[in-house]
Amino acid sequence: MAAFATAPECSQRGYWRWLAPAWAGKTALMAQFVLHPPEKTDVLAFFITARSAGRADRTAFLNALEGQLREYLHDDVECPTQGAFLDALQRATAKARAAGRWLLLAVDGLDEDTGIPTASSGHSIAALLPRTPPPGLRILVAGRPNPPIPGDVSHGHPLRDPAVNHALAPSHAAQAVQEDAERNLDALIAAGGLGEELVGLTAAAGGGLAAADLAELTYQSQRRIELVLGGSVGRAFQHRPAQWTTDDGQPVAVYSFAHQALLDGARMLIAPAALAAYRQRLHTWIDRDRHAGWPADTPEWALTGYPQMLRECQDTDRLTALATDPSRHERLWQIIGTDSEALTEIAEALALHRTAGDPDLSACVRLAHHRDALRRKAGTVPDGVIRTWARLGYVRRAVTMATQRQDEYALPYLLASILRIGGSASETVALVLEAARIPRIDHHVKTLTTVAETLAQIGWHDEAAELARHAADLARTLADSKQQEQALRGAAKALGQAGQWEKVVDLVRTLTDPEQQAGALTDVVETLAQAGQTEEASSIARQVAALTSPNQQAQALTTVANTLALTGQREEAVDLARMLTDPELQARSLASVANALALTGQKEEAASIARQAAALTRTLTDPEQQGWALQAVAKALAQAGQREEAVTLARTLTDPEQQTQALTDVAEALAQAGQTEEAASIARQAAALTRTLTSPNQQAQALTTVAKALALTGQREEAVTLARTLTDSEKQAQSLASIAEALAQAGQTEEAASIARQAAALTRTLTSPEQQAWALPLVASTLAKAGWHDEAVNLIRTLTDPELQAWALTDVANTLAEAGWHDEAVDLARTLTDPEQQTQALTTAALALAQAGQEEEAASIARQAAALARTLTDSKKQGWALQAVAKALAQAGWHDEAVDLARTLTDPEQQTQALTDVAEALAQAGQTEEAASIARQAAALARTLTDPEKQAWALQAVAKALAQAGWHDEAVDLARTLTDPEQQTQALTDVAEALAQAGQTEEAASIARQAAALTRTLTSPNQQAQALTTVAKALMQAGQEEEAASIARQAAALARTLTDPEKQAWALQAVAKALMQAGQEEEAAGIARHAADLTRTLTGRTRQTQTVLVVAEALALTGQGEEATELARTPTHPKQQARALAAVAQAHGSTVQGRTALAEGLALESPIDLVTALAAVDRDALETLARCMNTEVGNSSQPSRP
Incomplete structure (x- = not known):
């Protein structure tokens, strides 16, 4: 091993892997080598121990290596991900090489990795190890031959190369230890009583319980537990220090079996029912802390070992309950200082749900909601x-x-x-x-x-x-x-x-854009001046001075003048500032130049220019402008060392906010100059002034700046006390943060760190009003669509912004009406106080009533809406509101009244739309003559529109109405008056679809064929393919499946000629959906696969993401669920990937496939972003989301902790 670790060149790709059965002495050998490495070898090590809580998965590995790398690099290294770990490992290797040393990474017990449910799934420690170790790094690993290398280790990884494997012969000493430990274990179990209980509880827990924990669980004294485990029969156990220290700074000892084989053996010796009973005892014991809100003395095993036990047992329900407990999250954060453990628990619970045969989406929603809450806390x-x-x-x-x-x-x-x-x-x-x-x-x-x-x-x-x-x-x-x-x-x-x-x-x-060009020129001047190229800078600056916009000119010249002053070009800077003709802007620009000069040590010149600026401000007639200009001058005088003059000038300001800011600026300038006593005195005067401010925001901002100034003067406690007078938690946190920053700048590191932690803790009590503002209405609208109107309204009522609440209620009222909840919609609409919103909601309700056949009620509500619409003062809004009312009256059968109302509209576009709506309603009622007459009037009016695009859309709508009235030829003739072939094709297709919906399939097919023929005149293959796809859908509605399929194939052939892969993929996915509707499943599937292949070639993230959404949906609709899910995983951004998975889920609907895809999406993104998919796939999960949001809103109204 020593030769391997220090060899100049390594033929084994930097890896050495010991393979041996249990009790061969692998761990003892690795520990000896780690403790006594070769000369000039530095060691990083991790011993995977499945029998010890928090020592056997990739999270534990990353946490342990993070601490070792921090110490080795003398840096605050964080290793939350593989990328961060490998980056830190590379830096450590580079440091070792620079010092002429080797770096060894030793990992023992790869076979005990608990992060791998099976050989082919999970997230293993082995997969974290580098595929190509940097020069100077050696990696030594050990484990049993089985289980094999995990499935997430890439095929080219050195661990898969047999050349790195080395068999280790079993050690006789290790075998003797094994026999002794097994005898002791047997003795403990055979003796029964306390010894058997200790074995059973440790086997159930997997290790990591302290003596005090075992004493509570067995109703024995802690001393007796320690005597048993420390005696001769306790040799089956080992102890190690806990991860976290107690209040007195001393780590407690936690116990586990002395070898993984002993844990496995104990679990085999204990009857399954008995083992389950021990686990139940642990559940009951943990429930005590859970019900108490996870107090400060919660045992370490309850926070780290218990989740591991639940994961091993695949106890999804209990792990979900743990991972959605906010009190537990807070306790973990208080101990660790980050949310990493809580987020890991949530991720593990979601993983269990995802791998279940049929995921519980309500549980996934709760988990995702709590994950998002933790992320928001981190983001505040x-x-x-x-x-x-x-x-x-x-x-x-x-x-x-x-x-x-x-x-x-x-x-x-x-x-x-x-x-x-x-x-x-x-x-x-x-x-x-x-x-x-x-x-x-x-x-x-x-x-x-x-x-x-x-x-x-x-x-x-x-x-x-x-x-x-x-x-x-x-x-x-x-x-x-x-x-x-x-x-x-x-x-x-x-x-x-x-x-x-x-x-x-x-x-x-x-x-x-002139504004951007001016800004760019200013940037260039600033950069040139900083680079010392003053002539070029001045030349371009004068070009900037020629700008016509006073604001652009002021901003540009002030920026340039500042830069020139900072680079020693005082005269040029003053000349530029004086080019501004507006006295206020010139005064502020001169003050800015004075500040810049003061910063470069030119105090006298700075004071002189500041006084010139002061004289200029006194010529201003607007008190507010004068005040802010004088405040800027006072700051410049203070920076220039003119303290008394600056204070005197500040006190001339009559506005308390301006005077507070001016005094604070003076105090900061004095503090920076080392005059702390004077600075503190002036800061206290500013603090007293803040109490006279009436605006809460102004007062908070002023108090924050004053508190920072006090901190800079060395009055830390006084600064903190002042910050804590702020009652708004967010503003208090910001104020404390500014104090911490000031202290850090002043070199008071311990005090800065302490106050920074207080500010961070305070932000964890905050909720985001902006997040609620967009999320609540979205979820409420989806709830209403799903039929839960009471829940929707209750959720909306929690919004504190009256205007936002009114618009959200309008949306819910509209949704209720469309869903058939007519009475509820009308009642809700009448609670709205804004006439525009109430008109819109009542009109939607009237339309819904008309469509439900309740004509009298519809007409009555429509007339009320019309009366309200006439009270609107904005003529445009009034016109559109009355147009919608006319449509509702027409749908209710009151055609004459609708026509009369339409004719009162003075805007031709609005009147055309209203008459077209009436014509459609008449056609649906079978009054074809009257419908045609009104449609012709609408057509005549449409031709008066001057906007060609609006005219074309209006004529298309009229043609559709004529078709519905049975005037097919006239509808076609009107469509043919459109000069744009694409618009004409669309108009003919609309006519064909209208006829098909009216049951006139032959006529519909005939017109669709005309539209198909017209597509040949289109010059763009993309337009032609899109048009043919639309025609194919119209033919489908007309019952011509074979012909529709033929047209769709032509569209596919055209699509394949497109050179842009994005356009081709979009066209093909539309064709695939059309073929699916035509019953051509295999053909549709093939085209969808081709679209998917094209999508994978796209490089731009936005292009690929949008295309993935529609193509993945097409794959799912054509029966290719696995391919759809695989494609949905291709976007690199989690949010986009989640949306693609949600699109797949929607395509599958309320099926196991749909729930599985959506569970995977929820593991990546907020359920609020996926709310539409939730409504389509699992309505119960949607209701769960509403309850979560209601609970969060309720909690946010509680007072924040100090």
Whole structure:
């Protein structure tokens, strides 16, 4: 082993694997080698022990190696994932090589890995080990020949190479120990009484119980337990320190069998019923702590070993109950400081549900809901806490917290802050780069460009340029032109910071938006000035000065002037600031220049310019503008060392908020200058002023800034006390975070860490109003559609925002009406106070009543809606509301009244739509002559529309109405007046579908054939394929299955000619669905598979994700459930993968396949995002989600803990 560990070159791919049966002495040999390694060899080790709680799965392995790597690297390494572990392992190897040493990773007991239910499933420790160890790393593993290498270890992994295997001959000493231990075990069981109980309880628990735990379970004294386990018959047991220390800092001893074979033997010797009884005793014992809310003295085994026992027994119900217990989550967080254990429990429970034959989706919803709640808590940590951990050297923790933030918009700035704090340390750069490159749904380009800028600023120019180029490439793929230009501007700035001037100029020239171009020019000037190229900077700055927008000009010139001042170009900076003609903007710009000069040590010049700015502000007539300008000047004077002058100026401000801010700025400037006593005095004056503020938000913001200033002056306790006067938990947490950050900046690391933890703990009590704002209405609407209208309304009533609640209730009222709950819909509609919302809800109810045959009631409700609509002051909104009412009246049979109402509309588009709706209603009622007459009037009116697209859509609708009225030729003639072939084809298809729905299948088929012939005039194969697919559906409705299939095949043939794989896949999935409807299952399946193959070739994440959704659905509909699920797993982003799985689940409906696919989706994403699929697959699970959300809202109304 020594030769293997230190060989200059290793022919065995860096691995050595000992294979031997139980009791051969493998563990003793490995332990001896780890304790006494060869010279110049550093060791990392993990001994897998299935009989000890928390020592036998990949989570335990990662946690243990994380601690060892932290100590070895002297860094706050975190290893929550394989990628993070391998990254840290590579860094450790590099450190060893740099010191001329070897690194050995020893892993004993691969056969005892409890994370592998079978040889082909699970998530093993073996799979975490590197496939290609970096030079200088040797990996030594040991285990029994069986079970074999786990199924999740890749085929090319060295562990699958027989060349790394080495047989170990059994040790005689180990065999003697085995015989002695087995005799002792037999003796304990044979003697009965306490000894047998200890064996039974340890066998049931799997190990990890302390003497105090066993004493409680056996009703014996702790001393007696220790005597038995420590005596001669106790040699079958071993003890080790617990993972967590007690309050006095001393770890307790926990007991397990001395060998895995003893555990296995004990379980074989004890009768199954007896073993089950011991487990029941453990369940009852755990229930005591569970009912008590998991108090601080909860045994370690209850928190780590018990979930492992449940997982081994596949006790899904109990594990689910544990993993959905918020009190348990909080206890784990209090002990560990992270939610990793709780999230692991949830993931393991979800895994058990997923592998069940028929998953319990209600349980999966509860688990996913609690997982999301934990993630939200992690995402509410204030920015100041994240920056504080970075300042204290916990860079990985800071980066992890930043990436967990719910607000992705904040991520770019947080990562940039961490880079600036971490300086140019390669570890910090590597961590931030890894986080920045993770694909995200939103703000990915912004993240890349912001990190690139910061990299350039700290000297990592090559990495900055590479990241900026990647950002520019991504920006060009954005469909929204405004977003694209903003992103390109960011990329240009980053490239400029990296010194890539030619690329910057090229990018700026592509911008067409004047605002973005102005901003880009400003960025260029700023970068040039920072690089010392002042002439070029000034030249472009004057171009910026020519901008017409005062705001753009002010922002650009102030930015440029600041940069020039910071780089020593004082005169140029002042000249630029004075180019602003608006006195307020010029004063603030001069104050900004003064600040910049003060920061560079030019105090006298700074004071002089600040006084000029002050004189300018006194000419302002607007008190508010003058106040904010003077506040900026006071700050500049303080930075320039003019304390008394700054304080005097601040006190002239009459607005309390402005004066508070000005005094706080002065206090901070004094603290930074080392004048702490004066700073503290002025900060206290500012604190007293905050109490006069009437706005809670203003007061909270002011108190936070004052508390930070007090912390900077060394008044830590006073600062914390002031922060705790804030009653809003979120604002209090932010205030504490700012104090922690200030203390960290001042080098008071212990105090900073303590207050950062307090702020983090406080944020765990918060719920997100924004999350509730979008989630509650969505779930309520889905509940209403599923028939649970009371639950839907109750859920909506928990919303605190009146406007949001009203709109959500309107949506529910509409849903109730459409679902047939007419009386409930009308009653709910009448509770709405907003006339527009009530009109909409009543109109929907009237339409639903009409469709249900209750014409009198429908007409009555419609008239009430009309009366309400006429009270609307917005003419456009009133018109659309009356158009909808006219439709409801027509559907109710009151055609004349509907026509009269339609004719009162002055907007031609609205009147056309209303008349068309009346014509359709008349046709459905069999009054074909009247329908045709009204349709013709609508057609005449449609031709007056000046917008060609609106006119075409209106004429299409009229043609459809004429067809329904039986005027087929006229409908076709009207369709043929459309000049665009695609629109004409669509109009003819609409006519054909309308005829088919009316039972006139022959006429429908004839017109569909005309539409098919028209498709040949389309020049785009994509349009032609789409049109043919639509025609095929119309022929299907007309009963022409064979002809429909033939048309669909033509569409498929056209689709295959498309060169864009995305368009081809979309076209083919539509054809597959059409063929499925035509009864051509095999053909449909083949086309769906072809679409799936194309989808896998797509490279852009957005393109692939959207295509996966529709193609996976097509595969499921064509009977290819496994292929559909496999394709749904291809998106790399969990949210997109979950949505694809939900689409597959919806296609399968309420079947085992549907529930299995949705369970897998819930393991990845929030049930709120999958709510539509829940309604389609399992309505009980949907109701469970509503209860979870109601409970959460109820809890959020409880007072926060201090």
